[in-house]
Each structure stands twice: as structure tokens, then as C-alpha cells.
Amino acid sequence: AQSVTQLDSQVPVFEEAPVELRCNYSSSVSVYxxxxxxxxxxxxxxxLxxxxxxxxxKGINGFEAEFNKSQTSFHLRKPSVHISDTAEYFCAGNTGGFKTIFGAGTRLFVKA
Amino acid sequence: SQTIHQWPATLVQPVGSPLSLECTVEGTSNPNLYWYRQAAGRGLQLLFYSVGIGQISSEVPQNLSASRPQDRQFILSSKKLLLSDSGFYLCALELAGEPDTQYFGPGTRLTVL
Incomplete structure (x- = not known):
């Protein structure tokens, strides 16, 4: 079975600090x-x-993510966040069919 | 590029009333279309998807139904709303040349009282 787990429900961070939002997936086949x-x-x-x-x-707004097959992770990173990055972020996975599995979401809160 | 419209943007309905939410697409042909529901503070739940006119697959048995009367139109309906139907409803599409990547509409906020 396929699943996507976002390890943090909320991540508070100060403006211009780096951030990492964590995502792990579970799949026995290749996954997008x-x-x-x-x-x-x-x-x-x-x-992205x-x-x-x-x-x-690499994606839009300065974000990037790294696929790590051995750790089954796909963590999202940004070296310096802005107030405008405050939002909810969803990790998702698809094994090539019609069903994309979404994580529960991580709320990023950027403080001044 | 493709554009997804959802109507209405917000809706407040009494329990037991009918529902019709519309999703229309511009700028592409023959997309796969999806309806998701997002409950407050939770992730996305896939409700229906469609690979073509008149072709609907249901993911979750419930009092909702979907129809695709035209290639670029996807409708979500209910005959009698329940309190648990409240949520944020999102329409999404997949392009024929870009499988597995979903693009979302602006959503409809439904409150059932």
C-alpha cells in the first residue's frame, strides 16, 4: 500500500531562516x-x-526537495524564508495510476 | 495555459438541501478531472475522478455524486446535504501530456448548517 506521511503538522520559523519540511513515503513500486x-x-x-x-x-519560489530512496524521504527545503511563504504545504505521491495520495499537510508560519 | 474555474466560491446551505458545484476548464482538451474535499485542518480526500465525458469513478461511498456532461465541465452534486459534507471542495485536472501532475482550481467553501 502507498502512503505519504508529513512528520510535522506545524513549523514556526523566523524570517530569513532556513526551513525543512519533512515528508516520508511508503511504496513498493516506483513513485512520483x-x-x-x-x-x-x-x-x-x-x-515541484x-x-x-x-x-x-528545484521548484518555484526558491524551494527545492531531495528524493532519497534509501530513506524513502522527499523533504522540502528553502535556505531563507519570507513572510509570504506562510502557508500550508502538502507532500503527495503517485505510483502511476489515477490516485494521488496527499499527506496531512504542514503549516509553515514565518515570523518577523 | 490551462485555467480552472469553480463556482460558487462560497456556499452556505441547510441540512437536507440539494447541492450543485461546478468546475469548468479552459485552455486544454480531454483532461482527467478530479473532485477532492478538504475538511478543516485536514488533508485532501479524493471523491471522484473522470477520464472522459460520462466516465466517473467514485472513491468514497457517500451521498455525493459527480457528472461530466462535457469534456471541460465537471459537476459535484448531492440530493440531501449532511452536516459532515461541510468543507473546502477542490477541482483538479491532469493534462494529457503531463500525467500524474495535478493542477487545482480555486475551490468552493461549503458550510452546511
Missing amino acids: LFWYVQYPNQGLQLL KYLSGSTLV
Whole structure:
């Protein structure tokens, strides 16, 4: 069975500090992995995705994520966050079918 | 590029009333379409998906239904709403040339009282 686990429900961080949002997946087959961001009362916006190839994936807004097969992780990172990065972040996985599995979300709160 | 519209943006309905939420797509043809529900403070629950006109797959048995009368139109309905139907409803699409990557609409906030 496939599952996606986001290890932190909330992450508070000061502006200009680095941040890492953790995501682990469970799958017995090859998996495609995604990070989405959701601002209040809006839909989800794709940040980045890993399908194959280089394990370091760069996305929009300065975010990047690294696929680690041995640790079954796909953590999202940003070296310096801004107030505007305050939002909820969702990790998701798909094994090639119609069903994408989403994590429960991590709320990133950037403080001045 | 593709655009997803959802209507209405917000809705307050009494228990037992009917529901119709609409999702329309512009800028692409023959997308896979999805309905998700997001309860307060929780992740996304897949409700329905459609790979073409008239083709609907249900993921969760409940009092909701979906229809796809046109290639770029996806409708979520209910005959009688329950309190537990409250939530944020999101329509999403997958492009034919970009499988497994989902693009989301702005959502509809439904409150059932």
C-alpha cells in the first residue's frame, strides 16, 4: 500500500531562516512525488515534482526537495524564508495510476 | 495555459438541501478531472475522478455524486446535504501530456448548517 506521511503538522520559523519540511513515503513500486502549497482559502499550487532523474529537484519560489530512496524521504527545503511563504504545504505521491495520495499537510508560519 | 474555474466560491446551505458545484476548464482538451474535499485542518480526500465525458469513478461511498456532461465541465452534486459534507471542495485536472501532475482550481467553501 502507498502512503505519504508529513512528520510535522506545524513549523514556526523566523524570517530569513532556513526551513525543512519533512515528508516520508511508503511504496513498493516506483513513485512520483510532489510538493504543493496552499495559501488561505485558495487551491493548491504545484511547487515541484520528482518523476525520475536527478534526485535534487528545484521548484518555484526558491524551494527545492531531495528524493532519497534509501530513506524513502522527499523533504522540502528553502535556505531563507519570507513572510509570504506562510502557508500550508502538502507532500503527495503517485505510483502511476489515477490516485494521488496527499499527506496531512504542514503549516509553515514565518515570523518577523 | 490551462485555467480552472469553480463556482460558487462560497456556499452556505441547510441540512437536507440539494447541492450543485461546478468546475469548468479552459485552455486544454480531454483532461482527467478530479473532485477532492478538504475538511478543516485536514488533508485532501479524493471523491471522484473522470477520464472522459460520462466516465466517473467514485472513491468514497457517500451521498455525493459527480457528472461530466462535457469534456471541460465537471459537476459535484448531492440530493440531501449532511452536516459532515461541510468543507473546502477542490477541482483538479491532469493534462494529457503531463500525467500524474495535478493542477487545482480555486475551490468552493461549503458550510452546511
